[in-house]
Structures are given as structure tokens and as C-alpha cells.
Amino acid sequence: MVRTIELTFQTKGHTDILDITDQVARAVSASGLKEGLATVFTPSSTSGVTTLEYESGAIADLRRTLEEIAPANRDYQHNLKWGDGNGSAHLRAALMGPSITAPVVSGQLALGTWQQIIFVDFDNRPRRRTVIVQLVGEQEQDVA
Amino acid sequence: MVRTIELTFQTKGHTDILDITDQVARAVSASGLKEGLATVFTPSSTSGVTTLEYESGAIADLRRTLEEIAPANRDYQHNLKWGDGNGSAHLRAALMGPSITAPVVSGQLALGTWQQIIFVDFDNRPRRRTVIVQLVGEQEQDVA
Amino acid sequence: MVRTIELTFQTKGHTDILDITDQVARAVSASGLKEGLATVFTPSSTSGVTTLEYESGAIADLRRTLEEIAPANRDYQHNLKWGDGNGSAHLRAALMGPSITAPVVSGQLALGTWQQIIFVDFDNRPRRRTVIVQLVGEQEQDVA
Numbered sequence: 001m002v003r004t005i006e007l008t009f010q011t012k013g014h015t016d017i018l019d020i021t022d023q024v025a026r027a028v029s030a031s032g033l034k035e036g037l038a039t040v041f042t043p044s045s046t047s048g049v050t051t052l053e054y055e056s057g058a059i060a061d062l063r064r065t066l067e068e069i070a071p072a073n074r075d076y077q078h079n080l081k082w083g084d085g086n087g088s089a090h091l092r093a094a095l096m097g098p099s100i101t102a103p104v105v106s107g108q109l110a111l112g113t114w115q116q117i118i119f120v121d122f123d124n125r126p127r128r129r130t131v132i133v134q135l136v137g138e139q140e141q142d143v144a
Numbered sequence: 145m146v147r148t149i150e151l152t153f154q155t156k157g158h159t160d161i162l163d164i165t166d167q168v169a170r171a172v173s174a175s176g177l178k179e180g181l182a183t184v185f186t187p188s189s190t191s192g193v194t195t196l197e198y199e200s201g202a203i204a205d206l207r208r209t210l211e212e213i214a215p216a217n218r219d220y221q222h223n224l225k226w227g228d229g230n231g232s233a234h235l236r237a238a239l240m241g242p243s244i245t246a247p248v249v250s251g252q253l254a255l256g257t258w259q260q261i262i263f264v265d266f267d268n269r270p271r272r273r274t275v276i277v278q279l280v281g282e283q284e285q286d287v288a
Numbered sequence: 289m290v291r292t293i294e295l296t297f298q299t300k301g302h303t304d305i306l307d308i309t310d311q312v313a314r315a316v317s318a319s320g321l322k323e324g325l326a327t328v329f330t331p332s333s334t335s336g337v338t339t340l341e342y343e344s345g346a347i348a349d350l351r352r353t354l355e356e357i358a359p360a361n362r363d364y365q366h367n368l369k370w371g372d373g374n375g376s377a378h379l380r381a382a383l384m385g386p387s388i389t390a391p392v393v394s395g396q397l398a399l400g401t402w403q404q405i406i407f408v409d410f411d412n413r414p415r416r417r418t419v420i421v422q423l424v425g426e427q428e429q430d431v432a
Contacts, residue, residue: 002179002281004249035290037327037389037424039181039245043256045197051386053333057366058378065358065379070209078201090202091209098195098259101181101245101327101389103422105292110420112331115386132254134247136181136280136424137290146323146425148393183325183389187400189341214353222345234346235353242339242403245325245389276398278391280325280424 003031005133011121014072015063015092019054020131021116025109027133033104036137041099043132046089046123048096054116066092072124089122096120104137147175147279155265155273158216159207159236163198164275165260169253171277177248180281185243187276190233190267192240198260210236216268233266240264248281291319291423299409299417302360303351303380307342308419309404313397315421321392324425329387331420334377334411336384342404354380360412377410384408392425 005027009018024040040049052058069092076087100117103110111117121127149171153162168184184193196202213236220231244261247254255261265271293315297306312328328337340346357380364375388405391398399405409415 004179004247035292035422037181037325037422039247041245041247041254043254043259045195045202045256045259050382051333052382053366053378055366055369057364057369057375058333058382060365061375061379062382065383069213069357076201077204078197078199081199081201087201087205090197091205094194094196094202094206094262095209095240096383097241097244097385099245100385101329101387103292103327103329103420105420105422110329110331112333115331115333118382132247132249134179134181134249148323148391181325183391185389185391185398187398187403189339189346189400189403213357220345221348222341222343225343225345231345231349234341235349238338238340238346238350238406239353239384241385241388243389276391276393278323278325278393 001139003135007131007133009129011127011129013121013123013125013127015066016121017059018119019116020119024117024133028104028109031135032139033135034107034138034140036104036135037101038104038109039099039101039134040117041132046086046093047121048093048098049100049119050096051115052118053114086124089124092122145283149277151275151277153273155271157265157267157269157271159210160265161203162263163260164263168261168277172248172253175279176283177279178251178282178284180248180279181245182248182253183243183245183278184261185276190230190237192237192242192264193244194240194262195259196262197258230268233268236266289427293421295419295421297417299415301409301411301413301415303354304409305347306407307404308407312405312421316392316397319423320427321423322395322426322428324392324423325389326392326397327387327389327422328405329420334374334381336381336386336408337388338384338406339403340406341402374412377412380410
């Protein structure tokens, strides 16, 4: 089976870090996927997807380190050319990457206890965002 | 269905950033994949794959930030041991990662409007490179 | 076919970098997967998976650069809140990412000659770790 689900979120931009684990888990449950891959992909060049222990300390630390790697207020060629001021967002997105792929085992996302799937909006303004979840594998009846 | 396609490119090395979106999209079209995953993987430890808005500003900015994270001219244990001078290439490759996985939806790569798939050659010389595209999912006739 | 295999390792923590290529390759061989995807995923928020030329020079260089990006001894909000002292581990894990997906072609992992799959334990103590390998694709008999 292959199933494609779109999740939508309102973000605040400016490296807003959202925990999207529950929405992904609900998509897995609704699909009936028993064993297979869950790919979470952001169709955007100013946002990223990874995993993190989603608690306020680690969130603040990640924001600080991303600001050090690609500061929001710096001269960027992208900004000089396009004037949209989100040059650092493009860098952070390219370095974090647009997707993760997690296994589904016995119908559940095989995440660690303290591990959440996060969507990070690096753009410099609030955005309405869509993330694609694609599930590939065996359904309940296929393996019964 | 599973389909494996090899793409080859000539690069200039030295963090040469290539837009390979069209070649990947053509591989998807030729395969007849309707819904499923497209994994783009570089079988090399001195190159990487991610997504980026492929325009000269963001390209220059990404090259600068990668140079700051792992400068080309620095003392590396790898270089002391092997004398090939590409120690920074190994670091950049490990940090960027060797692959992305993007969903194919209705026969099309589900990329954002300003989002391209890039192959980055970090090695310190021009290279002939091969990238593997693997497509896993349902073909047109499977879902009809 | 979908096959899920758990690999377990003893680590030393403190950005211990392990070459897990052989174990992943053995899982592929044992499964009979001919063509398809091998996803290697760590169900943890203080470890990561990527590829690297696994030799002592590149290993030392990667450890140095990760220490520069997210130093072990620094004030982290995570540590202030939880007192477990592994704030840098969470950052390194989120930036490296929890998984890679590599193609299997003709029954073999399609890695480069000098490219190994590494598991990196960023936590600040030795750990017993489990990594999930999930294989999705066509088995020998499916394609015969």
C-alpha cells in the first residue's frame, strides 16, 4: 500500500519549532499501515523536518545554535538579490534537510520515548504550511 | 514496483552545487510511478544531497556557511593520514547527509515551487559522479 | 516485502562513532531483499545516523567539528531544566538527523567504496542502543 496525507499547520515563522508527532501518528493509524516506512516531507525551501526531545529547553538550545550557524541578521547574497530578507532560512533548511523517514512497526511509529517529530519554519514571517506524510508498506490484511 | 536509475554528472568539485531536479523528475516520469517514494542517494563519502532554492544568492550563501563549518584549509587528521587534502569534504558530506527521500504524488515529485533537489560535490577536484534514484510505490496500472 | 530488524550495540557515549555497515549488510542479505530501500533509524533523541569514510582521521575531525557546533560544556537550557547534562547531545542529534535511507541494488547496499553507515551516540554516558533497519522492496522470487 501507498498512502499520501497532507497535514497543515499555522506557524509563527522565525524558526518556529512545532511538534507534529501526533498528527503523523494519527495518519499512520487511519491508514491501517502495519509495517513500513513513514516519510515526512516539507515541500518548501525555508523549512525543515527532524526529530528532537520536544521540551522548552532543547527547543531554545536548538534555536540558539541555528542562529549561530546562520544568523538571521547578516548580509546574504540571497537577500541582496531578492529583498525578502529570509536568506538565513534557506541555509537552515538546506542544512537540516526537508524530510525524515521513520519505520512503522506493528502499526506504530517506532520513535524513542523522548523523541518527537518536529517541523521547523525558518521563514521570517508567519506561514500556513503543508507537510506531506507518505506511508509505504504492508497493511493489516496484507500480512494477516 | 521498484525501479533503480543511475544519473551521472560531471562536477567541478570544491562544493560545486548542481540542480538535479529535472533528471530526477524525468526518471520518475519514465518509470510510470504514480504514488510512492523517490530516494536520491549519493554513493560517496565526499558529496551530499539536500534541497535548496537554486538561485545564485542562496548557492553562494550555502557555500560560505559550509566553509565556515568545515573550512577547506585547516588541519585535518584525515589529511595528515591520507594526504589527499579533502578532509573538509568528508565533514561536509557527513553533516549534510547522503540522501533525501521525496514523495511522488499523482506521478509528480511533490516539491515546493522554489525547492530544487541539489547534489553537492565537496571533493577538492572535478569528479565524474553517479547518483542513485530509487523509486518504490504504485505504478499507473496498479492503482487504476 | 517489508522486513524490520533491530540491531543492538554497546556504546561509550560522548559522540562515540560506530561503523554499523556490516550489521546492516547482513540484515539485507538475510532478508533476501533484491531491490528496494534500506532505512536505518535510531529511536532516540541523543544519537544520529549518517555516512562517513570510517577511518580514524575523519572520525576525529567529525568529533571536533560537532564539538564546535554544539560544545559539550556550555550552558544549555535543557541542562538547567533537567540536570542530565546532555544538552549538546540533543542538538547534535537533531542536526545530524535520526536516519538514512540507502538503496539496495541486486541484493547489495549501494554504498560507495569508502562510504560506511555510522551510528553516533551523542549521550554523555555509555549506552546500550537499538537501531531499527527496515527493508522495503522486491524479494528474489518477486522479480525472478
